[in-house]
Amino acid sequence: MTLPKALAFDVFGTVVDWRTSIARESAGFLAQIGLGDRNPSAFADAWRAQYIAAMIGMRKSGREFVPLDVLHREMLEASLRDWGVDPAGCDEALLADWNRAWHRLDPWPDAVEGLTRLKARFPVVTLSNGNVALLLAMARQGGLPWDAILGAEVSGFYKPDPRAYLRTAELLQLAPQELCLVAAHHGDLAAARASGLMCAYVDRPDEYGGAPAPDAHHEQRWEWSSTSLTDLADQLGC
Amino acid sequence: MTLPKALAFDVFGTVVDWRTSIARESAGFLAQIGLGDRNPSAFADAWRAQYIAAMIGMRKSGREFVPLDVLHREMLEASLRDWGVDPAGCDEALLADWNRAWHRLDPWPDAVEGLTRLKARFPVVTLSNGNVALLLAMARQGGLPWDAILGAEVSGFYKPDPRAYLRTAELLQLAPQELCLVAAHHGDLAAARASGLMCAYVDRPDEYGGAPAPDAHHEQRWEWSSTSLTDLADQLGC
Numbered sequence: 332m333t334l335p336k337a338l339a340f341d342v343f344g345t346v347v348d349w350r351t352s353i354a355r356e357s358a359g360f361l362a363q364i365g366l367g368d369r370n371p372s373a374f375a376d377a378w379r380a381q382y383i384a385a386m387i388g389m390r391k392s393g394r395e396f397v398p399l400d401v402l403h404r405e406m407l408e409a410s411l412r413d414w415g416v417d418p419a420g421c422d423e424a425l426l427a428d429w430n431r432a433w434h435r436l437d438p439w440p441d442a443v444e445g446l447t448r449l450k451a452r453f454p455v456v457t458l459s460n461g462n463v464a465l466l467l468a469m470a471r472q473g474g475l476p477w478d479a480i481l482g483a484e485v486s487g488f489y490k491p492d493p494r495a496y497l498r499t500a501e502l503l504q505l506a507p508q509e510l511c512l513v514a515a516h517h518g519d520l521a522a523a524r525a526s527g528l529m530c531a532y533v534d535r536p537d538e539y540g541g542a543p544a545p546d547a548h549h550e551q552r553w554e555w556s557s558t559s560l561t562d563l564a565d566q567l568g569c
Numbered sequence: 570m571t572l573p574k575a576l577a578f579d580v581f582g583t584v585v586d587w588r589t590s591i592a593r594e595s596a597g598f599l600a601q602i603g604l605g606d607r608n609p610s611a612f613a614d615a616w617r618a619q620y621i622a623a624m625i626g627m628r629k630s631g632r633e634f635v636p637l638d639v640l641h642r643e644m645l646e647a648s649l650r651d652w653g654v655d656p657a658g659c660d661e662a663l664l665a666d667w668n669r670a671w672h673r674l675d676p677w678p679d680a681v682e683g684l685t686r687l688k689a690r691f692p693v694v695t696l697s698n699g700n701v702a703l704l705l706a707m708a709r710q711g712g713l714p715w716d717a718i719l720g721a722e723v724s725g726f727y728k729p730d731p732r733a734y735l736r737t738a739e740l741l742q743l744a745p746q747e748l749c750l751v752a753a754h755h756g757d758l759a760a761a762r763a764s765g766l767m768c769a770y771v772d773r774p775d776e777y778g779g780a781p782a783p784d785a786h787h788e789q790r791w792e793w794s795s796t797s798l799t800d801l802a803d804q805l806g807c
Binding site: 400454456462463464466467470471477478479480481484485502503504 | 708
């Protein structure tokens with residue numbers, strides 16, 4: 332197997348455990364708005380469930396690119412409305428801090444060691460729909476040793492738009508087939524492969540709290556398939 | 570003095586010593602094209618001398634943005650012609666490798682320690698006209714611990730265009746006055762100040778081999794003035 336010249340990582344779900352972090356933070360915020368008896372994991376799931384629809388909506392609507400923080404805030408307000416809360420009645424500082432919970436997601440237990448080992452041999456960059464400020468704050472808090480923060484905000488296009496993948500390769504001065512996307516999501520990998528990238532899957536069975544992944548039907552035989560970033564480092568000889 | 574919320578660094582001359590590195594590499598390449606008796610430091614100076622003119626030319630001409638690697642190559646070929654060599658007669662692989670000397674610049678002796686100390690307290694990002702691939706290769710080779718690689722290629726505008734500074738602040742979700750440019754060049758700092766940024770000067774008397782800086786007339790009283798990045802770390806309490 333030819334090795335890639337760089338590794339580009341999906342982040343939410345692949346490198347960090349969004350569900351546990353968002354549920355833990357949402358427990359506190361829900362209590363502050365009088366919903367302390369509701370299930371914070373269900374709130375995390377509801378918030379995230381709007382994500383894929385938002386990405387597709389961005390592309391179909393032709394809406395001008397906005398950073399993911401803006402979309403997360405819209406999804407937060409929609410989730411609150413679905414739960415019977417008018418966000419206009421909530422304290423603005425509380426909503427802003429709640430939204431920034433996405434800046435504070437915890438890495439999966441293997442992520443820092445895995446990235447550090449992989450970085451010794453390959454450039455490691457983000458290829459995430461997260462915006463730069465979000466990914467930078469997350470990296471500083473979690474100790475994620477990125478070589479560069481690239482992806483949607485830098486390209487101006489959200490995955491799975493091919494231009495998000497191709498622009499990342501272009502910025503690295505690589506042909507698409509020299510770049511490998513590392514992701515826990517078969518849908519993301521399928522879009523990367525369609526643009527010519529190599530693909531490494533990381534299994535994260537707990538991403539949805541044990542529920543099936545919404546994009547399982549995109550599963551294919553990927554160049555690499557791993558159970559963690561340290562396992563991937565083993566497989567790539569790092 | 571109010572402290573900034575992040576530090577954005579000029580790179581060529583401020584963090585890395587372009588002149589010594591380019592002269593050392595050019596000595597070998599000049600020998601390969603039969604100019605081994607010429608002064609490689611003078612060639613480095615000639616190559617770099619076209620830089621400011623190229624930046625201004627990009628802006629005035631309305632030319633579509635191209636990565637700095639492309640401009641460096643044009644400047645290399647122009648320098649060769651000035652030295653009586655037709656670049657069309659040179660080996661393409663040699664020219665490409667010579668141009669990539671800018672990816673391999675050595676840090677000033679204080680740079681890695683200074684950045685590492687500053688990073689403990691502040692996000693440290695590039696605000697350089699260098700392209701992502703160039704800055705990433707340089708960081709990996711020299712051990713420069715950037716939190717993020719931003720600047721011209723990400724904004725689509727070359728310094729001293731105000732949009733290069735303002736877009737970097739925007740990507741960090743900071744007001745311009747919350748961001749501090751760290752640079753060895755008074756002209757760069759003056760443009761940053763005009764866009765509202767804070768400014769930290771780093772004196773690099775050897776940048777031009779002891780010759781005066783071409784932008785000395787832009788000197789002002791900056792928020793901080795330092796003799797090295799470790800000195801700046803001392804002044805910022807890092």
